[in-house]
Amino acid sequence: MRILSCRTCPRRPTCLPAYASGECLAAFEDSVRQRELPEGRALVHQDDPFLGYYAVRSGALKAVVAASDGIDGVIMFLYPGDIAGLGAMTHRWPKSLVTLGPTRLCWIPEHAAKRPELAGRLTSLIEDRLQRMYRARIMRTSLHSAKRLAAFLIDAAYRLAHAPEAWFELPMLQREIASYLGLATASTNRALRELQQ
Amino acid sequence: MRILSCRTCPRRPTCLPAYASGECLAAFEDSVRQRELPEGRALVHQDDPFLGYYAVRSGALKAVVAASDGIDGVIMFLYPGDIAGLGAMTHRWPKSLVTLGPTRLCWIPEHAAKRPELAGRLTSLIEDRLQRMYRARIMRTSLHSAKRLAAFLIDAAYRLAHAPEAWFELPMLQREIASYLGLATASTNRALRELQQ
DNA sequence: CGCGCATTTGATCGAAATCAATATTAGTGG
DNA sequence: CCACTAATATTGATTTCGATCAAATGCGCG
Numbered sequence: 291m292r293i294l295s296c297r298t299c300p301r302r303p304t305c306l307p308a309y310a311s312g313e314c315l316a317a318f319e320d321s322v323r324q325r326e327l328p329e330g331r332a333l334v335h336q337d338d339p340f341l342g343y344y345a346v347r348s349g350a351l352k353a354v355v356a357a358s359d360g361i362d363g364v365i366m367f368l369y370p371g372d373i374a375g376l377g378a379m380t381h382r383w384p385k386s387l388v389t390l391g392p393t394r395l396c397w398i399p400e401h402a403a404k405r406p407e408l409a410g411r412l413t414s415l416i417e418d419r420l421q422r423m424y425r426a427r428i429m430r431t432s433l434h435s436a437k438r439l440a441a442f443l444i445d446a447a448y449r450l451a452h453a454p455e456a457w458f459e460l461p462m463l464q465r466e467i468a469s470y471l472g473l474a475t476a477s478t479n480r481a482l483r484e485l486q487q
Numbered sequence: 488m489r490i491l492s493c494r495t496c497p498r499r500p501t502c503l504p505a506y507a508s509g510e511c512l513a514a515f516e517d518s519v520r521q522r523e524l525p526e527g528r529a530l531v532h533q534d535d536p537f538l539g540y541y542a543v544r545s546g547a548l549k550a551v552v553a554a555s556d557g558i559d560g561v562i563m564f565l566y567p568g569d570i571a572g573l574g575a576m577t578h579r580w581p582k583s584l585v586t587l588g589p590t591r592l593c594w595i596p597e598h599a600a601k602r603p604e605l606a607g608r609l610t611s612l613i614e615d616r617l618q619r620m621y622r623a624r625i626m627r628t629s630l631h632s633a634k635r636l637a638a639f640l641i642d643a644a645y646r647l648a649h650a651p652e653a654w655f656e657l658p659m660l661q662r663e664i665a666s667y668l669g670l671a672t673a674s675t676n677r678a679l680r681e682l683q684q
Numbered sequence: 685c686g687c688g689c690a691t692t693t694g695a696t697c698g699a700a701a702t703c704a705a706t707a708t709t710a711g712t713g714g
Numbered sequence: 715c716c717a718c719t720a721a722t723a724t725t726g727a728t729t730t731c732g733a734t735c736a737a738a739t740g741c742g743c744g
Binding site (some may be wrong): 463464465474475479480483 | 690691692693
């Protein structure tokens with residue numbers, strides 16, 4: 291009996307085997323391994339050797355980089371449906387990944403992702419990521435704190451609220467949002483309550 | 488007689504066919520087309536359909552995006568050896584590309600870049616781009632104006648000064664640097680002369 | 685309960701935006 | 715080759731935003 295099934299996985303549309311089927315999908319499923327982590331654990335550390343991708347099934351993670359001068363910053367958040375490792379495969383992990391809560395993941399070994407049938411899909415996932423970074427970049431350089439935060443929240447809502455609920459929970463701390471947005475925690479807080487009116 | 492030869496191209500190490508040889512390289516060369524543009528021309532416009540990559544042989548370009556509210560910003564600069572289109576291929580060009588001076592390019596049609604022998608190379612180019620964006624992102628959120636400008640200049644020097652000269656020319660205007668760094672033109676200017684001492 | 689951590693809030697300060705005015709450069713046509 | 719023009723660069727004065735510092739409040743947990 292197979293513990294894990296991509297066939298029935300609700301996140302398949304955003305995952306690597308989105309369009310895979312038949313033999314290819316079966317082989318893929320067999321090489322994927324599930325993993326579960328509690329809050330505050332490092333899934334990978336910066337400069338760890340890259341061995342495979344991780345697909346987020348539930349929970350969330352932050353990507354943290356330590357800059358040269360000791361400043362460390364949150365450069366992105368990974369939500370369910372996201373794939374970690376898209377910028378790492380050639381060499382090493384460029385950032386650490388830390389869980390923001392209990393998190394379930396699928397580990398996709400590199401050889402499974404590199405199947406020729408999936409090459410196009412992998413490329414398009416990386417491109418999507420690149421485009422998302424472009425958009426995030428504009429928002430971060432051209433908007434002031436309140437609007438910047440608003441843009442962050444809209445993005446988070448879009449990616450976190452899978453059910454069309456009227457509310458959703460943010461898995462990260464305000465200080466982590468602040469680091470991500472390049473603001474002080476105090477400013478972030480003020481912007482937040484300003485938006486709450 | 489072949490007008491264009493990747494074999495002898497000094498930029499091949501950073502280009503798509505870096506490690507290609509023999510038959511593959513010959514076929515690649517045959518499908519590439521050269522193109523030359525004067526200053527201030529748009530190579531592609533935002534949302535144009537994507538038909539292929541462009542490798543910069545000489546000159547430079549800026550990548551400009553028009554945000555929703557009319558603000559347009561310079562997202563990146565392309566220097567000789569860079570490849571344009573790494574974030575576009577699935578759909579459309581996410582940004583406009585405008586020459587900053589007379590610029591020579593190689594157009595690489597999509598089918599040529601998608602040759603299976605080059606798949607790995609293409610992926611690693613996209614990853615390099617992604618990593619560069621990560622690094623640029625840290626620098627932009629964690630540094631103040633003078634250091635931010637310094638980081639930009641170091642990057643530009645590294646990518647522009649192919650001959651180990653003691654100086655090099657920046658192909659873009661100060662206002663474009665300002666847009667790229669998310670500063671006012673006045674602040675950029677002040678930071679520049681502060682660095683000049 | 686009390687400790688540690690996160691959030692909230694206030695007061696102050698500084699960096700950079702903005703506004704505004706010149707200087708410099710480049711480009712154009714006479 | 716020289717006005718004339720437009721665009722860019724430079725510089726100063728002022729203001730605004732957000733960082734920083736500091737203190738208080740709230741909260742979860744052993």
